Amino acid sequence: MKCTFYVWTVLLLMTISSCINKTSEVVSRDDKLASKGIELVVLGTAQDAGAPQIACKKDCCASRFDGSSESFEVVSLGVVNHDLKSSYLFEATPDITTQSYYLNTVIGGFEKQVPDAVFLTHAHIGHYTGLMYYGKEALNAKSVNVYAMPRFQAFLSSNGPWDQLVANENIVLQSMSSGKAVELEKELKVTPLLVPHRDEYSETVGYLIKGPRKTALFIPDIDKWSKWKTPIDSLVSVVDYAFLDATFYDAVEINNRDISQIPHPFVIESFEQFKDLDTTDKSKIHFIHFNHTNPLLNKDSEAFKRTIELGFKVAQKGDRFAL
Numbered sequence: 327m328k329c330t331f332y333v334w335t336v337l338l339l340m341t342i343s344s345c346i347n348k349t350s351e352v353v354s355r356d357d358k359l360a361s362k363g364i365e366l367v368v369l370g371t372a373q374d375a376g377a378p379q380i381a382c383k384k385d386c387c388a389s390r391f392d393g394s395s396e397s398f399e400v401v402s403l404g405v406v407n408h409d410l411k412s413s414y415l416f417e418a419t420p421d422i423t424t425q426s427y428y429l430n431t432v433i434g435g436f437e438k439q440v441p442d443a444v445f446l447t448h449a450h451i452g453h454y455t456g457l458m459y460y461g462k463e464a465l466n467a468k469s470v471n472v473y474a475m476p477r478f479q480a481f482l483s484s485n486g487p488w489d490q491l492v493a494n495e496n497i498v499l500q501s502m503s504s505g506k507a508v509e510l511e512k513e514l515k516v517t518p519l520l521v522p523h524r525d526e527y528s529e530t531v532g533y534l535i536k537g538p539r540k541t542a543l544f545i546p547d548i549d550k551w552s553k554w555k556t557p558i559d560s561l562v563s564v565v566d567y568a569f570l571d572a573t574f575y576d577a578v579e580i581n582n583r584d585i586s587q588i589p590h591p592f593v594i595e596s597f598e599q600f601k602d603l604d605t606t607d608k609s610k611i612h613f614i615h616f617n618h619t620n621p622l623l624n625k626d627s628e629a630f631k632r633t634i635e636l637g638f639k640v641a642q643k644g645d646r647f648a649l
């Protein structure tokens with residue numbers, strides 16, 4: 327079993343290292359002009375509940391509720407092929423309405439009602455409940471391809487209201503398995519990777535998204551890095567961009583409880599995890615999936631400044647990357 331795992335890891339690293347390019351470039355931000363080739367775009371950066379979060383009475387959300395500071399949509403990535411006018415959505419969040427609209431603006435005015443496929447990571451509210459907008463009460467979509475792991479598919483097929491979407495063929499569930507690439511287009515492949523997380527209703531996966539020139543890694547939710555059999559540092563070194571779980575920054579957000587007991591890699595733990603990576607590899611890491619309390623949502627915070635000074639990046643809606 328162990329042997330199989332290592333063989334698989336080596337094969338995976340060899341496959342994706344063929345497209346290494348040692349730069350991590352943000353193409354543009356909020357650039358609505360159509361460009362060429364395949365691009366990845368950040369559509370949302372918050373944890374499942376968004377920011378502001380329902381009923382939050384702390385300072386973090388006061389100005390978000392009254393509109394005097396920015397609100398943040400739930401974590402999501404989009405991928406577009408400008409030449410084929412195709413688009414793919416990673417996660418179906420409660421903000422799917424505005425995120426789908428934004429994804430369309432990136433393709434430059436091409437009016438697509440739905441993406442060519444949706445890839446889901448797991449069955450926690452921020453990551454799949456946006457599927458409801460494909461149903462009868464909203465778009466009443468026709469056969470949207472939705473990729474999900476086997477247990478997640480069984481959950482969607484046998485629980486309301488999701489089973490209605492399946493029965494009415496608003497969505498068509500597509501199978502995938504961990505470590506096996508789904509070839510979407512000649513030069514676009516998506517590979518799910520099982521990761522440890524709270525798996526009440528489904529497995530949890532992250533994704534490798536491989537374009538003609540570059541590869542992105544997307545892991546919005548994971549338990550501590552040490553709990554994953556795959557060495558995250560090695561994986562970061564062979565991709566070009568890594569969008570990684572940064573739910574909490576440090577213990578202050580959880581009233582100074584023991585961070586080792588909370589099943590996410592805190593950002594300060596990730597600093598430690600990645601401290602030996604070289605500058606180029608550090609610059610590939612874009613933190614994402616921020617709890618409403620996370621100071622990285624505030625560009626003026628000390629935490630934000632420290633993250634940038636250490637050579638990492640903080641994902642922002644509208645960031646675009648060539649793949």
Ligand SMILES: [Zn+2]
Pocket residue numbers: 373374450452453546547615
């Ligand atoms: Zn989440």
Ligand SMILES: [Zn+2]
Pocket residue numbers: 378379382383384385386387388618619
């Ligand atoms: Zn808050």
Ligand SMILES: [Zn+2]
Pocket residue numbers: 448450523547
């Ligand atoms: Zn989760």
